[in-house]
Amino acid sequence: MNILVINGPNMNMLGIRQPEIYGHETYEDLKSMIQREADALGVQVSFFQSNHEGALVDAIQQAYFDQMDGIIINPAAYTHTSVALLDAVKAVGIPTVEVHVSDPDSREEFRHTSYLRDACVGTIRGHGFAGYLEALRLLCDK
Numbered sequence: 304m305n306i307l308v309i310n311g312p313n314m315n316m317l318g319i320r321q322p323e324i325y326g327h328e329t330y331e332d333l334k335s336m337i338q339r340e341a342d343a344l345g346v347q348v349s350f351f352q353s354n355h356e357g358a359l360v361d362a363i364q365q366a367y368f369d370q371m372d373g374i375i376i377n378p379a380a381y382t383h384t385s386v387a388l389l390d391a392v393k394a395v396g397i398p399t400v401e402v403h404v405s406d407p408d409s410r411e412e413f414r415h416t417s418y419l420r421d422a423c424v425g426t427i428r429g430h431g432f433a434g435y436l437e438a439l440r441l442l443c444d445k
């Protein structure tokens with residue numbers, strides 16, 4: 304089983320950006336944590352992070368051509384704005400889980416909308432980095 308983990312803008316700044324919301328651990332720490340869980344589950348994971356919307360669309364499309372079995376995506380701020388990412392997830396038809404470190408629904412009003420939610424098989428919000436591990440297990444169960 305091959306899973307692609309996609310992170311959107313500013314997720315490379317984990318550990319630096321608003322630690323009171325996102326914690327002190329870094330993007331590298333996040334990748335290591337996911338890799339350990341993937342090893343335990345016996346699944347292959349690969350990682351992609353970009354601050355650019357088009358690059359994220361390209362990564363979702365590439366997942367189709369690479370015959371990935373699942374996608375875990377934290378679209379970060381693009382969650383709340385991007386029809387292009389919604390269309391990409393719908394286009395590839397790969398089971399996708401949306402993850403957020405914080406719970407956007409309990410933050411500012413503009414974070415309450417997720418363009419991607421309806422196209423995803425699940426959404427995990429507010430469980431910190433553990434949310435990515437839950438997403439991995441969810442995709443394995445499917």
Ligand SMILES: O=C1C[C@@](O)(C(=O)O)C[C@@H](O)[C@@H]1O
Nearest residue numbers: 377379380403404405407414
């Ligand atoms: O960049 C992010 C991160 C986020 O997706 C999260 O993981 O909690 C929540 C988004 O609202 C925000 O723009």
